[in-house]
Amino acid sequence: MLRIENLPKLAGPFLQTVSMERKSPAAMSQQLELDQGGMAKDLAKNRKVVMPSWTEVEEIKSYSRNNVRTNKYTFLSFIPKNLFEQLHRFANVYFIFLGALNFVPIVNAFQPEISIIPIIFVMSVTAVKDLWEDQRRRKSDKQVNNRLCDVFDR
Structure with a gap:
């Protein structure tokens, strides 16, 4: 039976001070x-x-990185993603259609090669602008990810 006089004897092992070594x-x-x-x-x-x-043996775990990443493109995905985005604009699709239609001999109004120059120019300038913005995002992300921060551990 649990009596108050037996409590120190029973609780003794649990009330000892232990060192905080692992x-x-x-x-x-x-x-x-x-x-x-x-x-x-x-x-x-x-x-x-x-x-x-x-107290258990700690395993080495690989955690996903806690990095900010706001850029849209990688080296390999720039051309496909950029073309995909630009072809969602109605004006670009319209001018590509007119350029392709000009390659049909019955419909062509002037030389077919000249008809595609404006759309190639506009899409190229837009791609360079997107690349420039993405590089600036990547540079900004690198600055944010390399800042010093406080890490709290238990």
Whole structure:
């Protein structure tokens, strides 16, 4: 039976001050056995032992990086993504259609090669502008990701 006079004897193993060194669970139980004699073995049989997570052997885990990335394109995806975005504009599709229609001999109004120069020029200037903006985003992201910050650990 639990009586108030038996409480210090029962709570003794749990009220001891322990050092904050990181030890393996086996080393902790061995130290407990040395400190308490055979009493720790008897207590361990009747209860579940829960060890804190910091006592277990820590595995090396690879976490995803915590980087800011706002750029749209990579080296390989620039041309396909940029063409995809530019072909969503109705004006670009319209002028490409007119240039392609000018290659049909019955419909052509003037030399077919000249008809595609304006749309190629406009799409090229837009692609260079998009590339410039993306490089500035990449540079800004690099500055943000390389800033010093405070890291709090438990």
